Amino acid sequence: MAHDERGVTPQSEDFSAWYNELVIKAQLVDRGPAKGTMVIRPYGYALWELLQADLDARIKATGHQNAYFPMLIPESYLNREAEHVEGFSPELAVVTHAGGKQLEEPLVVRPTSETVIGEMMAKWISSHRDLPLLLNQWANVVRWELRPRMFLRTTEFLWQEGHTAHADEADAMAETMLALRMYRDVAYEVAAIPVVPGEKTPGERFAGAVKTFTIEGMMRDGRALQAGTSHYMGTNFARAFEITYTSADGKAELCHTTSWGMSTRMIGGVIMTHGDDKGLVLPPRLAPYQVVIVPIGRGERGEAATRAAKDLAARLRDAGLRVHVDDRSQLSPGFRFNDWEMRGVPIRLELGPRDLEAGTVVMARRLGEGKESISLEGAPGILPGVLEEFQAFLLKRATEFRDSRTATVDSWGEFVEAVATGWARAFHCGRPFCEDDIKAETAATPRCVPLEAEEESGRCVRCGMPSEYGKRVIFGRAY
Amino acid sequence: MAHDERGVTPQSEDFSAWYNELVIKAQLVDRGPAKGTMVIRPYGYALWELLQADLDARIKATGHQNAYFPMLIPESYLNREAEHVEGFSPELAVVTHAGGKQLEEPLVVRPTSETVIGEMMAKWISSHRDLPLLLNQWANVVRWELRPRMFLRTTEFLWQEGHTAHADEADAMAETMLALRMYRDVAYEVAAIPVVPGEKTPGERFAGAVKTFTIEGMMRDGRALQAGTSHYMGTNFARAFEITYTSADGKAELCHTTSWGMSTRMIGGVIMTHGDDKGLVLPPRLAPYQVVIVPIGRGERGEAATRAAKDLAARLRDAGLRVHVDDRSQLSPGFRFNDWEMRGVPIRLELGPRDLEAGTVVMARRLGEGKESISLEGAPGILPGVLEEFQAFLLKRATEFRDSRTATVDSWGEFVEAVATGWARAFHCGRPFCEDDIKAETAATPRCVPLEAEEESGRCVRCGMPSEYGKRVIFGRAY
Numbered sequence: 001m002a003h004d005e006r007g008v009t010p011q012s013e014d015f016s017a018w019y020n021e022l023v024i025k026a027q028l029v030d031r032g033p034a035k036g037t038m039v040i041r042p043y044g045y046a047l048w049e050l051l052q053a054d055l056d057a058r059i060k061a062t063g064h065q066n067a068y069f070p071m072l073i074p075e076s077y078l079n080r081e082a083e084h085v086e087g088f089s090p091e092l093a094v095v096t097h098a099g100g101k102q103l104e105e106p107l108v109v110r111p112t113s114e115t116v117i118g119e120m121m122a123k124w125i126s127s128h129r130d131l132p133l134l135l136n137q138w139a140n141v142v143r144w145e146l147r148p149r150m151f152l153r154t155t156e157f158l159w160q161e162g163h164t165a166h167a168d169e170a171d172a173m174a175e176t177m178l179a180l181r182m183y184r185d186v187a188y189e190v191a192a193i194p195v196v197p198g199e200k201t202p203g204e205r206f207a208g209a210v211k212t213f214t215i216e217g218m219m220r221d222g223r224a225l226q227a228g229t230s231h232y233m234g235t236n237f238a239r240a241f242e243i244t245y246t247s248a249d250g251k252a253e254l255c256h257t258t259s260w261g262m263s264t265r266m267i268g269g270v271i272m273t274h275g276d277d278k279g280l281v282l283p284p285r286l287a288p289y290q291v292v293i294v295p296i297g298r299g300e301r302g303e304a305a306t307r308a309a310k311d312l313a314a315r316l317r318d319a320g321l322r323v324h325v326d327d328r329s330q331l332s333p334g335f336r337f338n339d340w341e342m343r344g345v346p347i348r349l350e351l352g353p354r355d356l357e358a359g360t361v362v363m364a365r366r367l368g369e370g371k372e373s374i375s376l377e378g379a380p381g382i383l384p385g386v387l388e389e390f391q392a393f394l395l396k397r398a399t400e401f402r403d404s405r406t407a408t409v410d411s412w413g414e415f416v417e418a419v420a421t422g423w424a425r426a427f428h429c430g431r432p433f434c435e436d437d438i439k440a441e442t443a444a445t446p447r448c449v450p451l452e453a454e455e456e457s458g459r460c461v462r463c464g465m466p467s468e469y470g471k472r473v474i475f476g477r478a479y
Numbered sequence: 480m481a482h483d484e485r486g487v488t489p490q491s492e493d494f495s496a497w498y499n500e501l502v503i504k505a506q507l508v509d510r511g512p513a514k515g516t517m518v519i520r521p522y523g524y525a526l527w528e529l530l531q532a533d534l535d536a537r538i539k540a541t542g543h544q545n546a547y548f549p550m551l552i553p554e555s556y557l558n559r560e561a562e563h564v565e566g567f568s569p570e571l572a573v574v575t576h577a578g579g580k581q582l583e584e585p586l587v588v589r590p591t592s593e594t595v596i597g598e599m600m601a602k603w604i605s606s607h608r609d610l611p612l613l614l615n616q617w618a619n620v621v622r623w624e625l626r627p628r629m630f631l632r633t634t635e636f637l638w639q640e641g642h643t644a645h646a647d648e649a650d651a652m653a654e655t656m657l658a659l660r661m662y663r664d665v666a667y668e669v670a671a672i673p674v675v676p677g678e679k680t681p682g683e684r685f686a687g688a689v690k691t692f693t694i695e696g697m698m699r700d701g702r703a704l705q706a707g708t709s710h711y712m713g714t715n716f717a718r719a720f721e722i723t724y725t726s727a728d729g730k731a732e733l734c735h736t737t738s739w740g741m742s743t744r745m746i747g748g749v750i751m752t753h754g755d756d757k758g759l760v761l762p763p764r765l766a767p768y769q770v771v772i773v774p775i776g777r778g779e780r781g782e783a784a785t786r787a788a789k790d791l792a793a794r795l796r797d798a799g800l801r802v803h804v805d806d807r808s809q810l811s812p813g814f815r816f817n818d819w820e821m822r823g824v825p826i827r828l829e830l831g832p833r834d835l836e837a838g839t840v841v842m843a844r845r846l847g848e849g850k851e852s853i854s855l856e857g858a859p860g861i862l863p864g865v866l867e868e869f870q871a872f873l874l875k876r877a878t879e880f881r882d883s884r885t886a887t888v889d890s891w892g893e894f895v896e897a898v899a900t901g902w903a904r905a906f907h908c909g910r911p912f913c914e915d916d917i918k919a920e921t922a923a924t925p926r927c928v929p930l931e932a933e934e935e936s937g938r939c940v941r942c943g944m945p946s947e948y949g950k951r952v953i954f955g956r957a958y
Contacts, residue, residue: 030599032549033556034586039599042544042614049545065521066528070511070635071619072572077512090579093551095588098572098634099623107513109574109588120509120518129809135521140550140619144578155577156549330608 008342010277015221019272023150026280026343028267036148036155040264043343046288047267048158052138054190054285055160055262058182064134064162069116071139072107077115080240084114087207091143093155109142114208114233114259117163118241125165125245125255132175133165151268152225152479159263165243165255169234172256173211176232179260180213183228191266192283192394193217193273194402195227196474198448203432206259210234216447216474218402219272222422224447224476227269230260268479273398280344281366283394284387289324291316291383292345293361296333296352309351312361312379319380321387341366346390347383351376365390367397408472415461415475419444423476425453429460430468438462444475487821489756494700498751502629505759505822507746515627515634519743522822525767526746527637531617533669533764534639534741537661543613543641548595550618551586556594559719563593566686570622572634588621593687593712593738596642597720604644604724604734611654612644630747631704631958638742644722644734648713651735652690655711658739659692662707670745671762671873672696672752673881674706675953677927682911685738689713695926695953697881698751701901703926703955706748709739747958752877759823760845762873763866768803770795770862771824772840775812775831788830791840791858798859800866820845825869826862830855844869887951894940894954898923902955904932908939909947917941917954926953 008025009017023029028044031037040048056066072095078085093109096102110116117135125133138160145153162179166172180197187195195215205212209231217225235254237243243255274281284290293313295305306327313323324345326336333350340348350362350371360373365386374382405422409415418424419442428434428446439445453471460467487504488496502508507523510516519527535545551574557564572588575581589595596614604612617639624632641658645651659676666674674694684691688710696704714733716722722734753760763769772792774784785806792802803824805815812829819827829841829850839852844865853861884901888894897903898921907913907925918924932950939946 030602033553033595033598034549034551037549037551039549039595040547042546045546046544048547065525067521067524068519068527068637070513070516070518072513072516072621072635074512092579093574093577093586095572096575097585098621099625100569100571106576107572116512116518119512123509129807142551142577146578156551158547328608 008277008279011220011275018275018277020150022275022279022342023271028271029150034155036145036153038150038154038156040158043288044267047270047282047286048264050286050288051186051190051266052160055182055186056138058186059136059160059162062178062182064136064164066137067135068137068139069113069120071110073110073113073116075106075108077119078108080115081208081237083236084208088112088143091145093142093144110139111141111143112259112261113137113139113141113161113163114237115241118237118243118257121163121165121255121257122241122243125243128167128245128247131165131167131245131255132171134162134175135164136160136162149268149479151264151271154264157264159261162258162260164258165238166257167245167247167253167255169256172258173232176211176213176230176258176260179230179258180215180228183215183230183260183262186262187215187217187227188395190283190285191270191273192391192398193227193269194395194399196448196450197452198450198474200229200448201428201430201435201446201469201473203435204446206231208233208236210236214448217269217273218398218405218423218476219269219479220275220401221272222405222476224423224474224478225265225269225272226447226478227266228260228262231258233257233259274394275344279342281394282344282346284346284391287344287346288322289345290321290387291323291347291349292340293323293325293349293351294333294336294340295325295327296350298329301353302329305351305353305356308356308376312349312351312376315380316383319384321383337364346387349379367393406474409461410458412461416442419475419477423447423474424461425472425474426461427458427467428469428473428475429463429465431463431465434460434463434465438475443477445478447474447476447478449473487756487758490699490754497754497756499629501754501758501821502750507750508629513634515624515632517629517633517635519637522767523746526749526761526765527743529765529767530665530669530745531639534661534665535617537665538615538639538641541657541661543615543643545616546614547616547618548592548599550589552589552592552595554585554587556598557587559594560687560716562715563687567591567622570624572621572623589618590620590622591738591740592616592618592620592640592642593716594720597716597722597736600642600644600734600736601720601722604722607646607724607726610644610646610724610734611650613641613654614643615639615641628747630743630750633743636743638740641737641739643737644717645736646724646726646732646734648735651737652711655690655692655709655737655739658709658737659694659707662694662709662739662741665741666694666696666706667874669762669764670749670752671870671877672706672748673874673878675927675929676931677929677953679708679927680907680909680914680925680948680952682914683925685710687712687715689715693927696748696752697877697884697902697955698748698958699754699880700751701884701955703902703953703957704744704748704751705926705957706745707739707741710737712736712738753873754823758821760873761823761825763825763870766823766825767801768824769800769866770802770826770828771819772802772804772828772830773812773815773819774804774806775829777808780832781808784830784832784835787835787855791828791830791855794859795862798863800862816843825866828858846872885953888940889937891940895921898955902926902953903940904951904953905940906937906946907948907952907954908942908944910942910944913939913942913944922956923954924957926955926957928952
């Protein structure tokens with residue numbers, strides 16, 4: 001590798017290498033011992049905790065309750081819903097021995113929890129008064145991956161999975177859309193990712209779902225990342241697990257269920273939406289440290305700078321900011337500056353003896369605008385606003401990037417060109433083999449039928465047949 | 480069962496039956512499909528979240544950082560520390576197949592994470608400047624249980640596990656005691672359990688530890704519950720995983736490590752420390768609902784009461800309380816009163832049409848003092864104090880109970896009598912076979928050598944040999 005030990009391969013040279021090097025060097029993760037597993041290091045886990053706290057508050061505010069279901073599920077449970085078992089079988093990890101003996105029935109490590117939660121819902125629901133039942137679980141899940149990639153596809157990952165049961169389709173569909181809206185809002189407001197919410201085409205649905213909705217983000221290499229999904233299951237799981245209720249007029253009815261999940265994959269989305277050749281760029285709302293203060297100077301003057309940095313940090317924390325003082329005096333200031341740029345801290349403050357004398361501190365934003373000197377005294381009043389601006393700037397920049405890489409196309413030639421660097425908005429006939437055909441030739445897949453797109457119809461960009469869905473579909477290569 | 484469908488077997492009749500029925504009927508948990516697993520229902524999980532939030536804040540305030548390590552650990556890792564593997568082998572769940580194939584090396588589901596974290600520590604630590612390394616993980620673990628019991632021993636449970644590495648024994652021992660102190664404080668201040676902190680005798684140590692410390696609580700049947708442990712590992716794991724650092728004067732040195740854990744078992748401790756024949760009694764700091772308001776009355780007057788209850792609930796929430804309005808008008812007031820008594824809510828407020836007219840509400844504490852009428856207007860000012868008093872009352876009552884069931888004994892006859900209903904404080908010779916002998920005859924084991932006991936020595940209560948430890952040991956039957 002030509003790049004120095006601290007730097008990373010430029011995005012333009014090899015986006016994959018950039019990503020793989022960065023997640024390790026920024027100390028977000030490390031490789032776990034078993035194939036495809038990851039260790040989430042404190043810096044990466046702090047990011048996850050911030051995302052989790054925000055999403056958990058939204059989940060609770062909309063009336064859901066957290067619970068916890070066993071990780072080990074009897075293999076027979078998965079077999080009860082035919083499409084579900086077909087979808088997940090190739091990815092299962094199976095416990096065959098426990099307590100020194102072979103088990104009579106193998107237990108699978110949950111790849112998702114519809115089955116075990118369905119079994120419990122059947123037990124807990126009897127009357128229409130028990131509905132809706134709105135549950136959520138924060139948990140680890142395991143899906144064996146052939147091509148693992150940190151955060152994006154790891155054999156074990158962390159997520160939340162919402163599981164709800166309702167009296168009818170209308171109520172279950174309203175829930176499905178509420179979860180999707182929640183994900184959209186977290187992406188926009190917290191992760192600064194301008195995702196497109198939409199419905200998956202039938203070929204891209206969750207195993208066992210009637211409808212699957214998604215939020216799709218565009219990464220800086222133009223590829224799409226599915227960053228959260230919400231599923232309407234109809235009565236498929238209710239039938240398989242006998243989730244029934246007695247209606248107000250005394251009839252036995254099947255429940256309509258939903259499930260929805262967002263995972264540590266979202267962190268991969270943050271990295272690939274905002275990062276650049278210098279390293280991570282973290283949205284302030286997810287940054288473990290929003291401000292890092294680097295005291296500069298040697299000997300007594302250095303000690304005075306460190307004392308002043310700690311004092312400033314305390315005042316910034318009182319103003320509600322997450323702050324770190326990097327007083328590793330054995331490392332040069334330049335090394336420390338680069339280190340925090342690599343780790344994506346939104347604002348760096350440099351505090352040397354001359355700044356101290358002048359009652360100022362040098363502020364460097366992670367992106368744009370160069371350095372500027374601000375008042376040491378006034379910093380707690382100024383920085384919250386700078387961080388808000390930075391958050392807004394990231395969303396705006398990502399939106400402009402997404403739009404600049406999205407083309408509305410009506411010919412195959414335009415389509416091929418568009419999906420080489422980004423997304424194509426195109427009509428499609430909706431036939432699975434035509435989707436397969438597009439994928440074989442361009443590696444692009446239908447990402448979603450956007451909820452907010454205008455109603456229109458035309459001819460399939462690939463085969464010329466009349467278009468399906470009543471809208472253009474977004475196609476792109478995906479993670 | 481002679482008891483009605485809603486009630487539970489009295490403690491005095493069968494404490495085990497009381498516990499097993501209560502955890503289900505109070506909707507804390509349900510049985511999971513796989514042997515020994517539990518589903519933690521929303522009411523039980525809310526309790527866990529409150530405990531977790533409090534403990535997590537203490538862990539962070541003392542400089543530890545959260546991280547996450549893979550759940551699946553190569554089997555060979557456990558073999559590296561001889562005592563560790565010997566201790567855990569009989570309890571392991573093993574993944575032998577994944578992704579449709581037999582694995583080359585089986586993976587164990589973590590029973591605890593010393594090994595995988597040790598492996599990573601070896602990678603992350605190089606200089607004395609990297610020490611101490613203070614990590615914590617919130618996770619699920621699996622230990623195959625022959626006699627599972629909800630919360631107390633389940634094949635899967637939730638916990639936090641702290642893992643730290645230090646330059647020397649003194650620093651690692653200080654950390655071990657800091658973690659123990661944190662657990663002691665959580666038990667006293669949050670769970671209202673007057674635990675006794677102490678050291679385990681060699682026969683009761685954690686597999687691979689040099690010293691194990693514990694907090695022991697006395698349950699209402701007089702038995703002991705180990706509610707949290709903290710271990711000093713010496714250099715055992717550092718040697719097995721090559722966790723070394725270069726000292727300030729350039730020498731390669733082994734780290735000294737610690738680990739410490741508290742789990743969902745603590746919830747079992749809360750139930751068995753405070754509960755009574757009517758059901759749970761929850762300490763206000765852990766109660767998912769600190770106050771439940773039951774509106775009473777039919778038709779229009781009932782609706783007015785419900786409106787007033789919701790208004791009161793909003794004002795109590797503004798005062799920082801966790802409040803629930805039980806407006807299940809299809810159920811009688813008496814049924815609802817019993818239900819919330821069973822579920823251990825500290826304060827119940829009954830609000831009927833006559834109360835409304837008088838501008839009052841009837842307050843019933845979960846324990847003692849009967850009902851009293853308080854001002855509707857003044858409730859938000861009054862209730863926080865009532866809850867604080869209730870919290871303090873539970874700790875005081877549990878302390879008195881513990882003391883009344885603990886006897887200082889110097890003869891075998893007294894010892895046998897004491898451990899039949901509680902704890903014995905006795906001298907012991909410290910020899911493992913003498914411990915075994917006591918256990919075989921009385922089912923009592925040494926719970927701990929209390930940190931705070933006075934220094935004294937005498938003759939072993941069992942064999943008459945000179946006493947070990949320089950203190951009396953607490954013996955009791957344990958969960």
